[in-house]
Amino acid sequence: MNTNYGMEIVRATEIAALTAARVQGLGDHIDILNQTRLAITKILDRLPINGTMVNDRFSTRPEAFQFPQHLGKGGEDADVMAIALEAYRSAADGRNNSTSYAAIARAGAIQPVPNLNMYKIVVGPKVGDAIDINQPPAVNVKRVARTLRKYTENVTVCVLNQNRHKQLIHEIRSCGARIKLIDEGEISGCLAAIKGEKADIYIGSGYAPEAVFVAAAIRCMGGYFEGKIFYENDRDKKTASEHGITDYNKIFRTEDLIRSREVAIAATGITDGEFLEGVRFTPNGGITNSFVARGETHTYRSLTTNHFFDYKPVF
Structure with a gap:
């Protein structure tokens, strides 16, 4: 791909994680899932791509907010995969190991699979x-x-x-x-x-x-x-x-x-887990812990990001 989209899609997982963390532990499984799916969609839809969403496990669930089949502002063709809130029951119940994920790859690189x-x-x-x-x-x-x-x-x-x-x-x-x-x-x-x-x-x-x-x-x-x-x-x-x-x-x-090395992934912790720490809220914002990696170069980064809501609220 012409652009390293890893640093772009991590913004989507960060916003998704912050959104989920706000209602973490309140016990409403579907609400936290839908709020997070909506949040990640808004950010991914700003990417300069002609994106096709693939492998959404909740695409047949009527109670779930549905991802658009196509997203982006226009640009090169790409496959996009988003798991806005893995372990959504754990997040809703205030338990560990919930995370937000996104991946982007060259068009046709991501194999569609059944929800089995x-x-x-x-x-x-x-x-x-x-x-x-x-x-x-x-x-x-x-x-x-x-x-x-x-x-x-x-x-x-x-x-x-x-x-x-x-x-x-x-x-x-x-x-x-x-x-x-x-x-x-x-x-x-x-x-x-x-x-x-x-x-x-x-x-x-x-x-x-x-x-x-x-x-x-x-x-x-x-x-x-x-x-x-x-x-x-x-x-x-x-x-x-x-x-x-x-x-x-x-x-x-x-x-x-994944049929190409032209792929990038991003992940942001929501609650503390096996791979990433969860969101911490501060008096004027929040702190997220994320991971970004790119297939073409095998580079990966661990990111700790301070978000200041006083300057630009994300919700």
Whole structure:
């Protein structure tokens, strides 16, 4: 792309995070979701692009504010993906690990995916392709340990704390690895595994659209990802075919979901999480913690931004 849009889309995630933080903990899940989706849309729509919104997980939810299919003020063609408020229930309840995300890429670079469950494994660049999604979790954990030159007991596996993961958690514990359970926010868990600071590997089932953002992050930061979509019936397969997916046994990797290095991502913490700290309000504004990365150069930045509402209110 002709422009580094990372510093532009981070403004959108910052405003989304500040918007969500204002109503954090009030308990209204749909209100906080909709306010945040509206806020991120307003900023993204100011970009000098002909943008196409892809992979919105809430596009079929009638109670959710709907993203426009096309956005921007005009310019080069681009794909845009926004997860305005991941872990919106946690944010509404005042719990951890809620974050706002956005990605922008060359037109046609982002693979459309159905809103279905995907089993995924994510590791950082030091591990690379040592993992194999067709192998049992314990085997992959031991491969990670061997690659990182750690004892298995010192490997940390991040897993969503969901009923569907009971057997997965049992298998990981049986090989002696440490587990970090998170209630929501699988993208944060995946990013933590990519950085390798709070986790060494992420394993588990979540949504396919979230996997696309993780693939965009790997394009920018390095790392390795494998995922398989879970189909419950023929209707799910029909939905996948409408997104151009006809190999129902396909193992998705980064290059399948993000087909170009011309991609940038941004993230801003709303509540404290595995990857970013949340919003802090001050007497005359707020402080946000964000992350911006670009695939073409593999550069990434951690940003702490002071917002002064007395000069230009954002709400």
